Structure formats: structure tokens, C-alpha cells
Amino acid sequence: MSSINKVVLAYSGGLDTSVIVRWLQETYGCEVVTFTADIGQGEEVEPARAKAEALGVKEIYIDDLREEYARDYVFPMFRANTIYEGEYLLGTSIARPLIAKRLIEIANETGADAISHGATGKGNDQVRFELGAYALKPGVQVIAPWREWDLNSRDKLMEYCATHNIAVEQKRGTKSPYSMDANLLHISYEGANLEDPWSEPEEAMWRWTVAPEAAPDQPTYLELSYQQGDIVAIDGVAMSPATVIEHLNKVAGANGVGRLDIVENRYVGMKSRGCYETPAGTVMLRAHRAIESLTLDREVAHLKDELMPRYASLIYNGYWWSPERQMLQQSIDFSQREVNGEVRVKLYKGNVTVVGRRSAESLFDEKIATFDEDQGAYNQADAEGFIKLNALRLRIAANRGRGF
Structure with missing residues (x-):
């Protein structure tokens, strides 16, 4: 890495990111800007301010992004009926591009040289954060401490806190093991x-x-x-x-x-x-x-279903800001008129x-769908020709001995 004077850190106020603040200050000799996002996690985010101040942070961003998150990320995703591998509704994945976007915005506002995050080197989030960051600011430098340091256990993190006088809330006995x-x-x-x-x-x-x-x-x-x-x-x-x-x-x-x-x-x-x-x-x-x-329309609905797994993979893998996701989004949004x-x-x-x-825009026509007399809207005799035309290739194959 070239000389780094200022870093914007995605900061939760928890153990990992509190250690990261001090580690960045000491390892890179840089100023750290913290960014804490309220995206509806259900916990108070304001206490992160006091924790950051105690670590010597001068520029602290705490942003309520709940409406932006829902409006510009979650809702567009659900227009596509998006699920990953048939089940997962992508709750973690879809939050990452917004955080990446705000990290880059703050880096631009503060003149920072780099951004940093607390994602580990074994997970998806490191990919999502960094792909988003590079898409929005190609020349940005990214510091991922979990890929650099040797503090790879909770005990080592706690030792670091003790050595460097970092206050850590102790919640033993009540802390979730997950x-x-x-x-x-x-x-x-x-x-x-x-x-x-x-x-x-x-x-x-x-x-x-x-x-x-x-x-x-x-x-x-x-x-x-x-x-x-x-x-x-x-x-x-x-x-x-x-x-x-x-x-x-x-x-x-x-x-x-x-x-x-x-x-x-x-x-x-x-x-x-x-x-x-x-x-x-x-x-x-x-x-x-x-x-x-x-x-x-039937074919529009079926095409959406064909595109959805690709769209879901793009979100899961961190390509929200890619041109292919944006192209798919325009098609999806067009279908929703x-x-x-x-x-x-x-x-x-x-x-x-x-x-x-x-719906006032319903394509369901009771006159056609009814099992009662269809009032001339649909001629059932027409189905014979439709079936024979669609069976033509099957009949030719069977006549040539290619049937089952």
C-alpha cells in the first residue's frame, strides 16, 4: 500500500471494529474516520459515537439509512422475486452495497485515502464491500485487517484491548453464542x-x-x-x-x-x-x-423467472453495482408498470x-376462463389445430423410430 493518511472504517462499536480503529492508527499511522449505519438492526447506534471518541476519532458519521435501504435496495430486489438457491431471501447481501456506497461517499467528503471493514477473510462480505467500493471508486485503497493481522481469535482480541487500553463491554453469561x-x-x-x-x-x-x-x-x-x-x-x-x-x-x-x-x-x-x-x-x-x-403477461412472467437466479447470484456475490445488474434492474422495473x-x-x-x-390492470378474463358457457370468447375447437401443430415434431420423431 502507498502512504495512507486517512481511512474510513465501517464501524459498529463492537469488539472487532474497536480493535480495528486502534490497529489502523498504529499499523498505518493514519487518522481514522468512523461510519456507523442504522439500517434497522434494532440496536442503538448512537453509543458508537462515545466509543469512537474514546479511541481518539475526530470525524464520526452515524447515519439513519433505513428508508434509503428499504426504498432503493430491498424493494427493487423484491420486484424480481429474488431468492438465492431456492430459499435465501438475501437479507445480509442486499445491505452491503448501501454500506459500500456510503463508505465511498464519506471517503470523498473527508479526503480519505482508503476504506476499511471488519469482514473476515472466509466470508462473502469482504467480497461484497470491496467489489462495491471498486465499482464506485476504482482507485480506492481497501484495508481488510482480518486478512493482515494475527488477531484471529476472541482471546487475542481481548488481549489486544487490555494492552492498548480499549474499553470492552463484558456480557459473559448473556452474550449469544452465535x-x-x-x-x-x-x-x-x-x-x-x-x-x-x-x-x-x-x-x-x-x-x-x-x-x-x-x-x-x-x-x-x-x-x-x-x-x-x-x-x-x-x-x-x-x-x-x-x-x-x-x-x-x-x-x-x-x-x-x-x-x-x-x-x-x-x-x-x-x-x-x-x-x-x-x-x-x-x-x-x-x-x-x-x-x-x-x-x-405470461412470457414476461416466465422470462423474469428465468432471469431471477442470475439476478440473485449477482446480489449474493456482491455485484449490485455491476452493469449487468443495472441492466436486469431496468428490465425488471419496466415489467412492473x-x-x-x-x-x-x-x-x-x-x-x-x-x-x-x-387489480384494475388484471389480465384475468372471467369470460374466457369460466367453465360455464364462454359466450364466444374462446372457441374450444381451435385447440385441436393448436395441439396438432405443437405435436408435429414429436410425431415426426416417433415415425422415424426416435420415440420412447
Whole structure:
């Protein structure tokens, strides 16, 4: 690395990033700027200011990014019905491009030479942060302490804190044994007994959802209003994107909705077992597909489904700021112009069931779909020619002995 005078650090105020502040100051002899993002993790972020000040930090950024996160990242992702490897709703992945963007903005504002983060060298987040940073500022320098230092255990980190007079809150006995990441969309759990894929998660681990068997015996109904693919109101009450997610998390979580236990393929090459709670996202995915079932042309809907796995991989692997993701986003957003209307869902003991959908832009025509007399809108005799034309290649192959 060339000479570094100032670094912007993605700072949580926890053990790792507090150590990183002092390590950057000593290793690089540089000034550190801290950036703490409130993206709905459910914890106070303001205490990070006092911790940073105690470490000698002069420039401290603490930003409420909840609405930007929901509006510009989560909602666009759900327009694509995005899931990774058939299950994961990408709650961690989709938060990273926003943090990377803000790191670069602060670096530009403060004249910093580099950015830094606390992601480990074994995970996906290092890739996501750095790909985003390089896409937005090609010449930026990135410092990833976990790839440089030898402080590779909690005990070594604690020893470093003791040696360098870094105050650390002791929460032994109450601290969760899991590695957790939370934001407005989800909370994730890794490590401890979850490292054995055969081990069932402990009930006490879950924080946002009740167990489905302990959920209310009466279902909860919600009516979601859509405009151009986004939820804009719930039960007739207009809500901002962040408020939509907060409300759905609360209601769906109370009904046991949103738990997930998976083994996923990390971009860096290893398999990882993780558990996730995504109550709002689970409802949003199911309901969005329901409103699209009325309003999207068949071939547009099928093409979206074909593109979605590629789109999901781009987000998971850290390519939010890539030209291919932006190209796909424009196509997805174009498809949402008529995705307007209402969806009614029933939440009951861990399940989300769509029980109604309607739209002024609906392509569903009862006159054609009815099992009663179709009033001339559809001539059933036409189906014979349609079938024979589509069977032509099959019949030719069979006549030449290529059948089964």
C-alpha cells in the first residue's frame, strides 16, 4: 500500500471494529474516520459515537439509512422475486452495497485515502464491500485487517484491548453464542451448534419470530396494496418502504412466519450453514408473486423467472453495482408498470397463504376462463389445430423410430 493518511472504517462499536480503529492508527499511522449505519438492526447506534471518541476519532458519521435501504435496495430486489438457491431471501447481501456506497461517499467528503471493514477473510462480505467500493471508486485503497493481522481469535482480541487500553463491554453469561447480523429485512445466525448441519437450532436462538406451534390459533389477515410492484399501503394505511417492512416483521413474526435453516454455497467456495428470520420478506415474496400472477403477461412472467437466479447470484456475490445488474434492474422495473392492485394474505402458524388478489390492470378474463358457457370468447375447437401443430415434431420423431 502507498502512504495512507486517512481511512474510513465501517464501524459498529463492537469488539472487532474497536480493535480495528486502534490497529489502523498504529499499523498505518493514519487518522481514522468512523461510519456507523442504522439500517434497522434494532440496536442503538448512537453509543458508537462515545466509543469512537474514546479511541481518539475526530470525524464520526452515524447515519439513519433505513428508508434509503428499504426504498432503493430491498424493494427493487423484491420486484424480481429474488431468492438465492431456492430459499435465501438475501437479507445480509442486499445491505452491503448501501454500506459500500456510503463508505465511498464519506471517503470523498473527508479526503480519505482508503476504506476499511471488519469482514473476515472466509466470508462473502469482504467480497461484497470491496467489489462495491471498486465499482464506485476504482482507485480506492481497501484495508481488510482480518486478512493482515494475527488477531484471529476472541482471546487475542481481548488481549489486544487490555494492552492498548480499549474499553470492552463484558456480557459473559448473556452474550449469544452465535454470530449474528441484523438489519431491517432479516437477522442471521451462524456458528456454535449450527456448525453441525444435523443439529437442530435451539428455540431460544430465535429473536424475531415465535415458534409456529406457539403462534395464535386464529389467523391474521392483511391486505397489501401495490403500485408498480411495490407495497405502498397495508390494510388501507399508506406506509413508507421502511415502515412496510417494520410492520410486516412485527405481524408476521408474531404468527411464526419467516424462519429458515439452510446450507448455502458461499462465493468464496465453501458451504455454510445458516439460520435466518425474514418475516416481512417471506410475506412480500408470496404476495408479490400473487399480484404479478394477475398483471404480468405470461412470457414476461416466465422470462423474469428465468432471469431471477442470475439476478440473485449477482446480489449474493456482491455485484449490485455491476452493469449487468443495472441492466436486469431496468428490465425488471419496466415489467412492473402495471403491477398494481391488492393482495390479501392469511398468516397462520408459520404459513403465508394468498387468499385474494385483484387489480384494475388484471389480465384475468372471467369470460374466457369460466367453465360455464364462454359466450364466444374462446372457441374450444381451435385447440385441436393448436395441439396438432405443437405435436408435429414429436410425431415426426416417433415415425422415424426416435420415440420412447
